[in-house]
Amino acid sequence: MNIEVQKQPPRTNYLNATYGIKSWLLTKDHKRIALLYLASVTFFFALGGLFAVGIRLELLTPQGDMMQAETYNRVFTMHGVAMVFFFLIPAIPATLGNFLVPLMIGAKDLAFPKLNLLSWYIYNVGALFTLIAIVTGGVDTGWTFYTPYSTTYSNGNVLLTGVGIFITGFSSILTGLNFIVTIHTMRAPGLTWFRLPLFIWSNYAASLIMILGTPVIAITVLLLAAERIAHVGIFDPALGGDPVLFQHLFWFYSHPAVYIMVLPAMGVISELIANMTRKNIFGYRFVAFSSMAIAVFGFLVWGHHLFVSTQSVYAGLVFSFLSYAVAVPSAVKVFNWTATLYKSSISYNTPILYGFGFIGFFIIGGMTGLFLAALGVDVHVHDTYFVVAHFHYIMVGGTIMGYLGGLHYWWPKITGRMYSEGWARFAALVIFVGFNLTFFPQFLMGYMGMPRRYYAYPEEFQVLNVMSSAGASILGVGYLIPLVYFAWSMRYGPRATENPWGAFGLEWRTSSPPPTENFLETPKVTWEAYEFRPREEAEVIDITRH
Amino acid sequence: MQTVPFSPEQASSFARDVDALYGFLWALTIAIGTLLSLLILYFAVKYRRRSEDEIPRPVRASHRLEAIWVGVPFFVAMGIFVWGAGLYYRMYRPPEEAIDIYVVAKQWMWKFQHLDGHREINELHVPVGRKVKLTMTTEDVIHSLFVPAFRVKLDVVPGKYSTIWFEPTKAGRYHLFCAEYCGTSHSGMIGWIDVMEAPEYQAWLSGGAAGGSLAATGGKLFEQLACNTCHKSDGTGRGPALEGVYGKPVQLAGGQMIDADETYLRESITNPKAKVVAGYEAIMPTFQGQVSEEQLLQLLAYIRSLANAQGPARQTSTSGVQK
Numbered sequence: 001m002n003i004e005v006q007k008q009p010p011r012t013n014y015l016n017a018t019y020g021i022k023s024w025l026l027t028k029d030h031k032r033i034a035l036l037y038l039a040s041v042t043f044f045f046a047l048g049g050l051f052a053v054g055i056r057l058e059l060l061t062p063q064g065d066m067m068q069a070e071t072y073n074r075v076f077t078m079h080g081v082a083m084v085f086f087f088l089i090p091a092i093p094a095t096l097g098n099f100l101v102p103l104m105i106g107a108k109d110l111a112f113p114k115l116n117l118l119s120w121y122i123y124n125v126g127a128l129f130t131l132i133a134i135v136t137g138g139v140d141t142g143w144t145f146y147t148p149y150s151t152t153y154s155n156g157n158v159l160l161t162g163v164g165i166f167i168t169g170f171s172s173i174l175t176g177l178n179f180i181v182t183i184h185t186m187r188a189p190g191l192t193w194f195r196l197p198l199f200i201w202s203n204y205a206a207s208l209i210m211i212l213g214t215p216v217i218a219i220t221v222l223l224l225a226a227e228r229i230a231h232v233g234i235f236d237p238a239l240g241g242d243p244v245l246f247q248h249l250f251w252f253y254s255h256p257a258v259y260i261m262v263l264p265a266m267g268v269i270s271e272l273i274a275n276m277t278r279k280n281i282f283g284y285r286f287v288a289f290s291s292m293a294i295a296v297f298g299f300l301v302w303g304h305h306l307f308v309s310t311q312s313v314y315a316g317l318v319f320s321f322l323s324y325a326v327a328v329p330s331a332v333k334v335f336n337w338t339a340t341l342y343k344s345s346i347s348y349n350t351p352i353l354y355g356f357g358f359i360g361f362f363i364i365g366g367m368t369g370l371f372l373a374a375l376g377v378d379v380h381v382h383d384t385y386f387v388v389a390h391f392h393y394i395m396v397g398g399t400i401m402g403y404l405g406g407l408h409y410w411w412p413k414i415t416g417r418m419y420s421e422g423w424a425r426f427a428a429l430v431i432f433v434g435f436n437l438t439f440f441p442q443f444l445m446g447y448m449g450m451p452r453r454y455y456a457y458p459e460e461f462q463v464l465n466v467m468s469s470a471g472a473s474i475l476g477v478g479y480l481i482p483l484v485y486f487a488w489s490m491r492y493g494p495r496a497t498e499n500p501w502g503a504f505g506l507e508w509r510t511s512s513p514p515p516t517e518n519f520l521e522t523p524k525v526t527w528e529a530y531e532f533r534p535r536e537e538a539e540v541i542d543i544t545r546h
Numbered sequence: 547m548q549t550v551p552f553s554p555e556q557a558s559s560f561a562r563d564v565d566a567l568y569g570f571l572w573a574l575t576i577a578i579g580t581l582l583s584l585l586i587l588y589f590a591v592k593y594r595r596r597s598e599d600e601i602p603r604p605v606r607a608s609h610r611l612e613a614i615w616v617g618v619p620f621f622v623a624m625g626i627f628v629w630g631a632g633l634y635y636r637m638y639r640p641p642e643e644a645i646d647i648y649v650v651a652k653q654w655m656w657k658f659q660h661l662d663g664h665r666e667i668n669e670l671h672v673p674v675g676r677k678v679k680l681t682m683t684t685e686d687v688i689h690s691l692f693v694p695a696f697r698v699k700l701d702v703v704p705g706k707y708s709t710i711w712f713e714p715t716k717a718g719r720y721h722l723f724c725a726e727y728c729g730t731s732h733s734g735m736i737g738w739i740d741v742m743e744a745p746e747y748q749a750w751l752s753g754g755a756a757g758g759s760l761a762a763t764g765g766k767l768f769e770q771l772a773c774n775t776c777h778k779s780d781g782t783g784r785g786p787a788l789e790g791v792y793g794k795p796v797q798l799a800g801g802q803m804i805d806a807d808e809t810y811l812r813e814s815i816t817n818p819k820a821k822v823v824a825g826y827e828a829i830m831p832t833f834q835g836q837v838s839e840e841q842l843l844q845l846l847a848y849i850r851s852l853a854n855a856q857g858p859a860r861q862t863s864t865s866g867v868q869k
Contacts, residue, residue, distance in 0.1 A: 069730050142727050148704060149687040153653070153729060237705020238834060240817070243688060244703060277593070278600070283607040286616075308690065308725075309701045310708045313638050317631050324623035328616060335615040336607075338582055341589035345600040356586065363582060367575040374626050376560075376633020377568050380697040383690060383725040444552040447568065449694025451725045454733035458721065502599070532601050 013416065013513040028113035029516055034099035035414070036120050040127065041095060044086035049479065051079035056438075056469040064456040072455040073140040074156065080143030082134075085165050086127055088399050089257060092264035093175055093210075094123070096406045097203045099414060101179055103507035103514060104197050106188025106523040111181040112174075119174035126168030133160035142453060144254070147235035147246040151227040158228060162221045169214045172260075176210030179203055188506065190525035194288070197505055197529060198274075198281060201288040202267025205295035209256045209263075213299070217253035220246070244309050251302035259298040261395050263291055265402025266333055269358045272405050273337050275503035276352035277344035280530035283336040290329035297326040307378045316375055323373035330366050334359060349501065350424040354405025357432045361401060365393030368443065386446025389439045397435055404431070404482065411486070412500045416513040417493030423485045431478035437471025504530050557720055557741065558696035559713040560637060565697075567629055574622070637698060640711040644679035645672065648760070648843040651682065651689040651702045653728055654735040659843060662751065663759045668737030670722065672714055673747035679711040681808060685839050690726035693739055701726055707808045714741040764848025767841055771833070779855075785830060786823045792853035797824045811846055 014031045024032060054075040058066045067075070098116065102109050110116050133139060139156035141149055150158050183204050187196070224246070226232050233239025235246045274281050281287055303311060303319030337359060346352065368390040372378050381387060412418055441464040446452075450461045457465070499508040510519050527533075549556060550569045556562055593602070647670070648659040658666040672678045682691060682702040691710065692699040695718075700710040724735035742750060757763060768774055776785035792811070795803045799822045804810055813820055815837065818830035837845065 064733070069733065073727075073730065073732070140729070146688060146727070149727070149729060153687050237703075243705070277602070278595075279602055280604045282605065283612050286607070286612050307634070308699050310703050310706070313635060316634060316638075320631060320634075321627055324627045325620075327623050328620050331619040332612070332616055334582065336612075338585055338589075339611065341586060341593060343602055343605060344589070344593050345595045345602045346590055346593050347595045356590075359582070359586065363579050364575070367571070367578065370574075370623065370626055371568065371571050374567060374571065374630030374633075376564055376630045376637065377571070378630070379634065379637055379699050380564050380568075380694070382699055383692070383727075447550075447553055449554050449692070449721060449723065451692060451723045451733075453727040456733045458736075531604065 012515060013511060014516045015416070015513050017516045026117070028109070028117055030098050030102050030110045030113065030116055031414075031514065031516075031518075033116050033120055034095050034097075037090060037094040037098060037123070040120070040123060041087050041091050044082050044127070045091075045479075048079050048083035048087055049476065051075050051082065052472065053476065055079060056472040058455065059457070059465045060469050062457050062459045062462050062465075069455045070140065073142075073453070074138035076453060077140055077142050077156075078134055078138050081130065081139070081161060081165070083396075084143055084257070085168055086123075086130065088261045088395055089172060090123065090175070091261070091399060091403050092268065092406065093179070093203055093206055093260070094119075094171075096199075096268065096403070096410065097179065097264060098175070100199060100410065100507055101182055101203060102186070103413075103510070103518055104200055104505060105183065105186060105191055106506045106519060106525065107182060107186040108517045108519070110178045111186060112178050115174050116178055119171040119178070122174065123168050123171035126164045126166070126171065128164075129167060130161055130164030133157035133164060136160070144250060145224060145246075146250075147224065147227065147243045148237075150224060151235055159225055162225055166218050166221045169218050172210045173214045176207035176214070179207040180211070183207075188523050188525050191506075194285065195525060195527070195529050196288075197267075198270035198284070198287055198291075199264070199267035202263045202270070202291045205291040206260045206263040208295050209260050209298065213253045213256040213260070216249065217257075220249040220253065223249070244306070244311065247306055247309055248302065251305045252299070255302040255305065256295075256298045258391070258395055259294055261399045262402075263294060265358065265399045266291065268402040268406035268409075269337065269355050270333075271505070272351045272355040272409055273340050274530045275409070275501055275505070276349060276355065277341060277346045278502065278504075278532045279340050279344035280528070280532070281336060282339035282342070283332075284529055286332055287336050290332045293329040294326060297322065297329070301326055304373055304378075307375055308382045320373055320375050324370070327366065327370060327373070330362075334362060334366070347501070348425075350421060350428055351405050351409035351501075353425060353428040353432075354401045354408065357428060358398060358401035358405065360432070361393050361397030361435070364440075365390060365397060368393065381446055383452055384446035385442040385450045385452055388452050389442035389446060392439045392442075397439070400431075404428075407482075407486075409501070409503075410507070411489070412496030413507055413512050413514070415490055415493070416496050417489045418496050418500065419489040419493055420485045423481060427478055427481035427485075430474060430481065434471050434473075434475030434478045438468050438475050439471070441465075441467040441471070504532050554694040555716070555718070555720065556695070557714055557716045557718060558693075558698065559715055560633070560697045561695065561715075563633055567626075567633065570629075571626070638700075638710070640679045640709050641677050644677040644711055647672075647678060647680050648840075648847070649680050649682035649691065649702070650685060650839045650843065651691070651724070651735075652685040652839075653687065654724070654731040656691070656722065656724075656735070656737050657840065659760055659840065661760050661847060663757055663763065664751070668722070669740060670737070671740045671742060671747065671750050673744050674714050674717045674741050675744070677711060677713045679709060681707050681709050681843075683707050683812075683839050683843075687728045688726050689724045689728050689735065692723040692725035693720055694723070695720035696739075699725055707812065714739075717741050717743050717746075760844055760847040761851035762848075764841075764844035764846070765851075767837075767844055768848055771837070773845075776830070784826070786826055788849050789852045789855040792850045794853075798822060799824050799826075799828075808846055811849055812842060815842060815845065 014029055058072055139158055139161045141154050223234050227235050233241045235241045235243050270281055301323045303315055304323045307316050445461045445464040496512045498512050506523055550565050650657045656668050658670045684702045684704050689702045696712045698712050700708050718741055720739045722737040722739050776783045777788050779787050779789055781787040791806045796806045797803055816834040819828045822828045
């Protein structure tokens with residue numbers, strides 16, 4: 001993170017304001033904390049990616065030959081744990097959200113800067129427990145920890161991993177709390193709720209889920225620990241408990257958690273589309289409210305993970321109905337994004353490629369969600385690779401397109417440097433192709449009947465598995481390219497102006513990188529959201545629309 | 547009926563209907579995906595930025611358009627909901643008349659018990675064209691019985707019975723998978739369903755089962771465990787007579803009624819004090835840990851075989867009230 005000022009006139013920004021490790025580890029600056037988080041989540045993305053390599057290599061052949069079944073089970077579990085809890089959930093809110101929420105609303109920092117730093121430390125303490133669990137043998141329950149396997153039968157490091165997830169949850173709660181208070185109380189004068197960038201709306205919605213949902217997973221993990229240590233009889237039927245109760249509790253958080261991942265990504269996509277087309281988002285209020293609707297409905301659909309769990313047929317009907325209800329606000333977003341392109345001015349820079357990529361993945365991921373919510377079809381595809389493909393399209397395709405798209409779009413603001421546009425477009429294409437090749441065949445093998453979490457499989461599934469593994473290798477390369485040119489850009493990239501895209505939004509009205517206090521003067525907002533103006537006009541214009 | 551590409555064989559009465567909805571959903575996905583892709587492509591070309599400082603005129607949202615794309619997806623979604631729900635309702639409501647087979651799952655095998663006493667492991671023989679009902683439980687963790695060719699799946703949960711049914715429509719040998727992750731050899735917990743034409747199935751059945759029918763084995767166990775010392779058939783024992791109890795309503799000590807189904811009978815053996823029949827004292831010891839899941843099913847088969855026998859206490863009342 002050592003950005004040197006080479007032969008530049010001295011100026012002060014958040015990166016060169018102070019020097020030394022200590023100035024980073026004790027920083028209260030939301031922008032620096034965002035970068036600390038960026039380092040942490042990138043580490044876990046790489047770790048989770050390594051486990052994915054193990055999975056795809058093993059599945060090249062039908063028989064189990066590369067590793068032991070026991071090892072394979074640990075590998076896919078740790079792939080899930082690392083990716084879900086330590087990468088996908090914090091990826092956008094803790095990095096881009098942390099960096100941008102104050103900048104976008106014209107604030108100097110988040111409401112509770114020390115709490116923000118604390119949340120990063122809590123994340124890392126949790127991460128440390130989980131890493132110790134991984135290094136000392138790992139855990140083999142699947143990231144879903146279903147009882148009674150996790151409480152009675154597994155001999156993996158269930159408790160240690162659980163402690164890691166329990167602790168890291170608090171960092172999520174603190175981030176959510178910080179965002180909500182900041183967005184409520186620290187908006188610049190004139191920045192009313194309906195003038196907020198949609199990224200703020202979506203992070204606000206995600207924050208609600210973080211503070212309401214995360215305590216539930218914490219309690220669930222505690223009950224799991226109590227059961228595993230003391231056999232108190234919550235989940236064990238021999239002691240009068242109910243193993244399916246765990247699934248209700250687990251998904252009560254873990255389904256909304258998907259929206260913690262994808263809502264901020266949707267917010268990024270709204271920014272990318274508006275700014276790369278210089279167009280106000282079509283149906284701004286509908287897009288904003290759809291985020292809130294998703295956050296609320298998202299809490300009412302957990303039971304669709306239990307359609308074949310022996311829950312009652314009646315419960316199945318209710319949860320199926322509610323799952324279709326949550327599909328509507330998601331569809332609304334896609335239609336509005338598409339409509340935004342109409343009569344716009346589309347620039348083919350890297351960020352919008354990720355925007356288009358997101359829409360593509362989201363259509364496939366979202367539509368296949370309709371398959372899974374259809375009770376009669378779910379019975380067949382439940383716990384098969386169809387589900388694996390579906391949630392990778394949404395959680396991974398969606399979140400990573402948002403995350404990488406956002407990282408490219410705000411990179412000049414974050415680092416003050418540009419990256420290589422050619423390489424960046426190439427990488428976006430490689431990722432899009434690699435991802436589809438990896439996961440699309442999994443829909444087909446799932447419907448053919450290949451169950452998930454299988455270490456060895458009947459031969460008829462091999463062709464599709466080989467395609468999937470081949471795609472994964474392309475995808476892996478696609479992820480490595482940005483790592484290289486971003487690292488290059490940090491040192492050698494051309495200097496970025498304060499607003500290289502001609503974009504809208506308060507974050508582009510301060511220098512790149514911004515000063516520690518973000519704005520030298522608190523901005524006064526007199527314009528509507530995404531009210532694009534010619535560049536020179538934008539700095540001075542003071543027009544209120546009626 | 548056309549089959550959907552990349553789908554398993556259609557070998558049960560559900561398969562076509564599930565494939566039809568699945569095929570419809572892909573058609574819908576392709577239609578919407580193509581429509582949106584073409585629109586985006588068209589806009590992307592037509593409205594590409596032509597000069598660096600181009601600022602397009604803002605467009606106001608049209609409430610009519612918004613209403614259309616809130617409303618249309620909602621009604622389409624509701625249609626799919628009803629379609630899928632109808633199928634689910636059929637799948638998870640076992641018919642009255644069906645061949646009963648009991649299933650015990652354990653790490654990592656499937657054990658099947660036929661009423662006539664046949665026992666199989668990781669292989670199940672069923673006749674074509676007959677409805678088959680599986681009553682399933684597990685000795686350890688949650689498993690899930692999945693037969694892709696039949697398009698059926700249901701979790702098998704410890705401590706209770708779950709029932710699933712299917713009607714094979716085509717003779718053949720079909721994969722049986724465990725679909726719920728259950729530990730080290732989860733992917734080894736696979737087997738076959740052998741669907742046989744009626745004559746071959748009869749031949750297989752007459753191949754002889756060692757040790758008599760399931761109910762007979764259960765009856766022997768009933769004596770071995772000394773159940774019969776209290777559950778006397780003349781109704782004079784310290785426990786209720788079990789003749790004519792199976793599947794009928796029973797009144798409990800608290801006054802409420804309960805159907806004496808597999809779940810209730812199972813609980814009455816493993817946790818007898820939970821729901822005591824009215825008029826009897828809660829003196830029965832638990833048999834949890836003393837009888838295996840398979841033995842439990844044998845006992846149930848025995849009690850079931852008494853379903854049509856006349857119990858002395860029951861003939862006095864139709865409401866099932868005891869003494």
